[in-house]
Amino acid sequence: MATPKADLKSRLRDAGLRATASRLAVLDCMIAAQGPLTHADVCERLDDAGFDRATVYRNLADLTDVGLLRRSDLGDHLWRFELKTEGAHEDHGPGEVHPHFVCTECGAVACLPDGAVTIAAVKGAPRAFRAGKVDIQVRGACNECV
Amino acid sequence: MATPKADLKSRLRDAGLRATASRLAVLDCMIAAQGPLTHADVCERLDDAGFDRATVYRNLADLTDVGLLRRSDLGDHLWRFELKTEGAHEDHGPGEVHPHFVCTECGAVACLPDGAVTIAAVKGAPRAFRAGKVDIQVRGACNECV
DNA sequence: GTCGCAAAAGCAACTCGGATGCGCGAGCCC
DNA sequence: GGGCTCGCGCATCCGAGTTGCTTTTGCGAC
Numbered sequence: 001m002a003t004p005k006a007d008l009k010s011r012l013r014d015a016g017l018r019a020t021a022s023r024l025a026v027l028d029c030m031i032a033a034q035g036p037l038t039h040a041d042v043c044e045r046l047d048d049a050g051f052d053r054a055t056v057y058r059n060l061a062d063l064t065d066v067g068l069l070r071r072s073d074l075g076d077h078l079w080r081f082e083l084k085t086e087g088a089h090e091d092h093g094p095g096e097v098h099p100h101f102v103c104t105e106c107g108a109v110a111c112l113p114d115g116a117v118t119i120a121a122v123k124g125a126p127r128a129f130r131a132g133k134v135d136i137q138v139r140g141a142c143n144e145c146v
Numbered sequence: 147m148a149t150p151k152a153d154l155k156s157r158l159r160d161a162g163l164r165a166t167a168s169r170l171a172v173l174d175c176m177i178a179a180q181g182p183l184t185h186a187d188v189c190e191r192l193d194d195a196g197f198d199r200a201t202v203y204r205n206l207a208d209l210t211d212v213g214l215l216r217r218s219d220l221g222d223h224l225w226r227f228e229l230k231t232e233g234a235h236e237d238h239g240p241g242e243v244h245p246h247f248v249c250t251e252c253g254a255v256a257c258l259p260d261g262a263v264t265i266a267a268v269k270g271a272p273r274a275f276r277a278g279k280v281d282i283q284v285r286g287a288c289n290e291c292v
Numbered sequence: 293g294t295c296g297c298a299a300a301a302g303c304a305a306c307t308c309g310g311a312t313g314c315g316c317g318a319g320c321c322c
Numbered sequence: 323g324g325g326c327t328c329g330c331g332c333a334t335c336c337g338a339g340t341t342g343c344t345t346t347t348g349c350g351a352c
Contacts, residue, residue: 019348126287134247137284139280165320167318200331200333
C-alpha cells in the first residue's frame with residue numbers, strides 16, 4: 001500500500017471511472033503485486049475488506065477496459081491481470097513483436113530479450129503474422145520449476 | 147475415416163490402452179481433423195455414435211497421457227487436442243518450434259508452417275526456452291477477420 | 293450542504309467446461 | 323470360453339466466470 005490514495009483516485013478519475021473503495025483497493029493491490037494475479041488472488045488479498053467476488057471481478061474488467069490493467073491467459077484456464085506500466089511494452093506501435101515467457105508451472109511471466117524470437121514472413125502465414133502485428137507467447141518451464 | 151481400423155487398434159494397444167469403440171472413434175476423429183479440436187468439437191463430431199461427454203473427455207485425456215495427443219490451451223479457456231504426429235513437432239531440436247496461430251477475433255486456430263517462428267538461445271532466457279522445450283503461441287487477426 | 297442521478301456494490305443465482313464416483317458391461321489375457 | 327479388470331455411461335459435482343436486480347454511493351449541480 002505504498003501508492004498515495006489521492007494518486008490512485010486521480011488515476012481512476014482520469015480513466016473515466018469513479019473512485020470507489022473497492023476499485024482503489026483493487027488497483028492498489030495490482031500495483032503492489034509485481035506480477036500477474038488471478039481473480040482469485042486479488043479476492044484473497046482483499047479478503048479482509050470483504051469485497052464481493054463479483055465486485056472484484058467487475059473492477060478488474062473495468063480497469064482492463066480503460067487500459068489500466070492488462071488481462072492475459074497464461075494457459076491454465078485462469079484469467080490473470082497485470083498492471084499496465086505505461087511505456088514499457090504497451091505502447092510499442094504495430095509491427096513490433098514483444099515475446100513473453102510464461103511458466104506453465106508457476107505462472108510467472110517474464111519478458112524475453114528482443115531477438116529471442118524472430119518471425120519470418122513465410123508463405124501461407126496470415127497477413128497479420130507477416131506484418132508482425134501479433135503477440136507472441138512462449139510457454140515452458142521457468143528455471144525455478146525445472 | 148480413412149485410417150484402417152486395425153491400424154488404429156494397434157496404435158492404441160501399442161500405447162498400452164484397450165482398443166475400445168469410443169477410443170477408436172476419438173482417435174480417428176483426431177486423425178481426420180487437420181487442426182486442434184476442443185473437447186466440444188470432438189463430442190459434436192461423434193454425436194451420431196452417442197458417446198458420453200465424460201467418455202470422450204476421458205478418452206482425450208487418456209490419449210494425451212500416453213502421448214498420442216497433445217493438449218494445449220490457446221487462450222480462450224478451452225482445452226484443445228491435437229494429434230501428435232510422430233517425429234514432426236515433438237523431437238525437433240533447439241531452434242525449431244511448432245507455433246500455433248490464434249485469431250483473437252474469431253478464435254480460429256491454425257498451425258503455422260515450420261520455420262515461421264524461430265527462437266534463439268539468447269543469454270538470460272530460461273533454460274527450457276534455450277532447449278526449445280517450449281510452446282509458441284502467436285496471437286493476432288486471421289485473414290478472414292482482417 | 294444537500295439533491296438527484298447514474299454508476300457501482302452486494303447478493304444470489306446461473307452457465308458452462310471440466311472432473312469424478314460408482315455400478316454395469318465389454319475387452320483382453322490365459 | 324472364463325474371469326478379472328478396465329473403461330463406458332450416467333449422474334453429479336466443482337469452480338471460474340457471468341449476470342440480473344436491488345440497494346448503496348460517488349460526484350456534479352444546485
